Amino acid sequence: MYYLTVDTGTTNTRVKVWRDDRVVAGAFAAAGVRDTAVTGSRSKLQQGVRQALTEACAAAGVATADVEAIVASGMITSNVGLHEVPHVAAPAGIGDLAAGMAAAQVPAVADRPIWFVPGVKNATGRVDADNCETMDIMRGEEVEVFGLVRRLAIAGPAVFVLPGSHTKFVVMNGERRIAGCLTTLAGELLSVITQDTILKSALQGSFVSSVDEAMVLEGAACARRVGLSRACFTVRILDQFTDYGVQAKANFLLGAVLQTDLLALRSSRAFAVSPEMPVFIMGKSVLRDAFHALLQAEGFFRGGLRPVAEDVAEDIAAFGAMTVARERGIVK
Numbered sequence: 001m002y003y004l005t006v007d008t009g010t011t012n013t014r015v016k017v018w019r020d021d022r023v024v025a026g027a028f029a030a031a032g033v034r035d036t037a038v039t040g041s042r043s044k045l046q047q048g049v050r051q052a053l054t055e056a057c058a059a060a061g062v063a064t065a066d067v068e069a070i071v072a073s074g075m076i077t078s079n080v081g082l083h084e085v086p087h088v089a090a091p092a093g094i095g096d097l098a099a100g101m102a103a104a105q106v107p108a109v110a111d112r113p114i115w116f117v118p119g120v121k122n123a124t125g126r127v128d129a130d131n132c133e134t135m136d137i138m139r140g141e142e143v144e145v146f147g148l149v150r151r152l153a154i155a156g157p158a159v160f161v162l163p164g165s166h167t168k169f170v171v172m173n174g175e176r177r178i179a180g181c182l183t184t185l186a187g188e189l190l191s192v193i194t195q196d197t198i199l200k201s202a203l204q205g206s207f208v209s210s211v212d213e214a215m216v217l218e219g220a221a222c223a224r225r226v227g228l229s230r231a232c233f234t235v236r237i238l239d240q241f242t243d244y245g246v247q248a249k250a251n252f253l254l255g256a257v258l259q260t261d262l263l264a265l266r267s268s269r270a271f272a273v274s275p276e277m278p279v280f281i282m283g284k285s286v287l288r289d290a291f292h293a294l295l296q297a298e299g300f301f302r303g304g305l306r307p308v309a310e311d312v313a314e315d316i317a318a319f320g321a322m323t324v325a326r327e328r329g330i331v332k
Contacts, residue, residue: 001019002060002068003019004071005073006072006073008032008072008073011030013029013076015028032045033075071330072117090120091173095327101118102118141162143324144316144317146320148320154280158279159172159265160280161279161282162282163282179272180270182264190254190257194207203235207254208247208250211290219254220256231259235253277303279301279305282313
């Protein structure tokens with residue numbers, strides 16, 4: 001049997017064709033929920049998803065009529081996606097996500113119902129200025145977590161680090177249920193600082209291409225000592241008064257920004273972490289390796305740091321969506 005998974009984020013959509021629990025083809029579209037938010041219309045997102053579905057099926061040599069089901073996850077289930085599905089409240093297990101799945105007809109995209117996987121929100125009641133930091137939401141990372149749990153047979157409890165445009169920290173309890181999450185703007189912040197501040201000349205608008213562990217740790221120590229804003233300006237000091245290269249300065253800045261993420265992980269009221277929890281670190285190699293270096297130097301977590309290899313993380317969101325759909329009985 002063939003199945004299609006749709007993973008839509010802020011700017012991109014990825015479609016995978018599955019057969020016998022493996023990917024046999026895929027397609028990509030430069031369309032995401034940002035297009036809906038900016039234009040106020042779902043047209044570009046609908047066209048992009050439909051195009052990716054068509055191209056993926058063609059690459060697999062399968063007719064859309066022969067596909068058993070379409071399963072979608074990520075921001076596509078938000079109010080600026082194709083069909084809004086309410087978040088499931090933490091603590092949330094794979095059964096809760098499966099029960100929260102919703103099927104909807106989207107004629108502009110497909111001629112059959114699409115099954116949408118819900119996101120997860122922290123279980124808080126009324127949100128106000130006093131408790132707002134305890135609240136957090138995610139759409140897409142929950143399937144990545146459950147995909148990794150299945151692929152690596154993780155028993156829990158555990159901490160998951162998922163860096164990208166935003167850093168997402170997810171905690172799973174001993175019952176394999178998501179206990180909560182928290183989000184930072186680290187990736188976007190790093191981009192803005194690098195491209196749109198006085199530091200652009202010092203960094204030549206460049207990001208880290210390979211991790212310089214010593215400079216990452218120096219940047220983190222600086223931010224820990226004097227705060228992020230001062231640490232950022234220190235990059236200009238390094239540019240004016242030292243002979244450090246662009247990559248060394250970029251690594252210093254990366255360490256400073258990610259240090260604030262680690263502060264959030266330890267200090268947030270969104271969830272509780274303990275030193276005995278193993279930490280699984282995902283993401284692109286630069287961010288994954290930088291987080292690993294910082295967590296190792298910090299020494300708070302004694303349960304083991306587990307950087308996730310790229311081949312293990314491959315198609316993990318789609319794999320997780322298939323895992324949830326199988327729990328629901330949609331995938332045979």
